[in-house]
Each structure stands twice: as C-alpha cells, then as structure tokens.
Amino acid sequence: MGISIGLVGLGSFGSAFADLFMSHPLVNRIALCDREPERMRGFAVKPSWKAKLRADDLYTSLDDICRSDLDALVIITQPWLHAPQAIQALESGKHIYSAVPVISIPDADEILDWCDRLVRAVERSGLHYMLGETTYYRPQTMFCRRHAAAGGFGHFVYAEGEYFHDVDSACNLREVQQLRLASKAGAEWLAVQERYQQRGVKNGPMHYPTHSVSGPISVMRAHTVKVVAYGYANRDSDDYFSDSAFSNETALFTMSNGATMRIAEYREIGHPEREIFRIYGTDGSFENDTWTTNHTVEPLDEAQMRDPLPEEVVVAFEQAAGPGFHGGHGGSHAYLVHEFVDAIAHDRTPAINVWESVRYMAAGATAHKSALRGGEILDVPDWGDAPR
Secondary structure (H helix, E strand, C coil): CCEEEEEECCCHHHHHHHHHHHHCCCEEEEEEECCCCHHHHHHHCCHHHCCCCCCCCEECCHHHHHCCCCCEEEECCCHHHHHHHHHHHHHCCCEEEEECCCCCCCCHHHHHHHHHHHHHHHHHHCCCEEEECHHHHCHHHHHHHHHHHCCCCCCEEEEEEEEECCCCCCCCHHHHHHHHHCCHHHHHHHHHHHHHHHHCCCECHHHCCHHHHHHHHHHHCCCEEEEEEEEECCCCCCHHHCCECCCEEEEEEEECCCCEEEEEEECCCCCCCEEEEEEEECCEEEECCEEEECCCEEECCHHHHCCCCCHHHHHHHHHHHCCCCCCHHHHCHHHHHHHHHHHHHCCCCCCCCHHHHHHHHHHHHHHHHHHHCCCCCEECCCCCCCCC
16 A cells, blocks of 8 residues: 655755655655755665665656656645646656645746646546645644534635735745745746746736635635736835736635635735635634634634544654654645645545646636736636546
C-alpha cells in the first residue's frame, strides 16, 4: 500500500513540507528535485531520511524526475509554473500535488484556459490531482464542514471571505518577490512578464483567490455562478504594483445554492494579515471562531475545531517535525500532506481535487475580468463536480 513520491521545488515553502511527506507512514520511498542542487543536500544527509531516500533519487530537472518510476510528484515551484508542470507530470504517469494557486499569470483568460487544460489532463490520464490550499484545512473550515454535513447551518444565506496581505506586512511580499527573482526560474519569469507588459495585460490580487474563496466554497459545496467586482488602484506609483491594474479587489458572487458571497483580496491595506471567512445560514452561523444559533453562542478553540489525524500519522509527524508538526497557515500543512498521501495510496479522489481547484481559480479570474470592465456582471465558468 505504500507509495513513492518526489518533491519538486525545495525553496523555503517546499522545504517546510519535506519532513512531513518523508515521514508519512504510507510513503516508503521519497525523491528530491531542484534546479539548484544545494537545496537538496541538507535533506540527503539527514539520518532520518536514509531509509527512504536513495542516492540515485536526486534530480535536477522536471524532465528527469518525470522519467522516473515514482508514483506521485509534489510540485512546490514558482506559481507561474504550476499548471504546465502539473500537466507535464500527469502526462508522464504521475499523480500530482500542486502548491497554490493553480497558476499565477496576469492574463485571466489564460488562467481559465489552463484550468480547462488541467481538467482535461486529469480526465485523459485517469490520475489524481490535488491543490495544496491551506485554508481548506484551517481548523475553522474543518469545523464548518462538519456542521454543514450535519445540516447545522440550515439553508446557506451569505458568506464572506478575505485575504488581507499588505505588501509590507510581517510576511513581506517585496522580500518574497526578491527571493523568487533571485532564482533561475525567477530570471526566466522576468522575460515572460515582459511579454505581458508589452501586450498591456495587467494583473490583480484576484488571480490568487484560493485562500479567500476555498473556505466558503468547500463548506457550502457550491460554486460561483455570476460575479460583479471592483478594484482599487495604487495611488502612490509603487513599483510593486507596476504590473497590476489593482492593488485591492472586492467581488460579490451569486452561488449555485442561491446564497451570496463577498470576497476581498487586498494587498494594500493598513490591517494585520487576515485569511479567514464567515458563513451565515437560516439555522446557524459561524464567525470569529464562534458558532451561533438563535439560542446559543459557542466560542471555540482550534483543538475543538480540528478534525483528528490518524494516531500513527501523528506519531510519525511528531518524530520528524516535533510537537509543532501541524505547520503554518493555521496548522494546515500536516492535513494537506496526509490527505494527498492517503488518497494516492488508496486510489481515491483527493478532497481538493482538480474540479474543486478550478472552481477557486475561475471565481478569481472572472472577478478580475469584471473589475477591469468597471463592474460588469459576468458568468463564471464551471467544469462540474468530481466523478463519483
């Protein structure tokens, strides 16, 4: 039942997941891949990795690792590479875990085209794709999905989500950008970005919508149908926003279940980082870590909200990563790793499958198109539900 898995991309974010993937009890062999070999050396010499990492399982190109006999690849590379690399790996016979978003490029129509191509690649190959969206496994989202499954919300009425991440916040986006551009892939991105600039194509924060939309969409099990959106443009000639039409975007969606959803993606705001949602139903509502009905108000802590992980997985993760093994983004990392590994080992469709993933991206890409058109109401494309 054990699987073999390759980690592609060992920058700061990819490295944060490495010990978790290696230590999962259902992973019996692990490989590493990075265009910059020095990133692999630290893991290759760790005693805890010796049993699962072979000397010939170190790769310096995606082409090479795609030719291997590994079962699955974990792609945590630069965002503009995610979709094409995932499709290449699927076509080589590998199941795929991809970091978020599905792809990040300035052209909304191209994003939607890549969504279509990715769905078709999964359908053609019969293989599994999972998006590593952290909000899906935040404690709040897990709690709300349990209550939704039990009918606790009644009929959904309204939801809202936001990702407030000012460019100069604690997780400084200028520094993230500089680190990415300092790599080999970053130098290549500059040439790609120049072609978009020559075409006059402008980016926007709604092209990275997964943190804000995935909570409400996954809880309500509904998709976006129509959207109207508006943008706020930087007024200070900040170079960081030179390729963006807007620094902040706000969207209002009609959902397939009849509810309304507001989403805010802001990169220029005097507010601490916030990545959360609120959901309101006819019988129950969730906001600010509190479950509310007409008769009760129940404050919650993270331990109450989280789903349990299998005991053997907890033991393995603690041995590899220590008591704080849950990782960042609300402790979602451990859940993402377990969901993907368990799904591949048991040949089942992952929770954040390709059909779920493109719903997140389509919502954001279409919202950006609406904002560029001054708030035109647009239909949001959809590729349907995952096959049962």
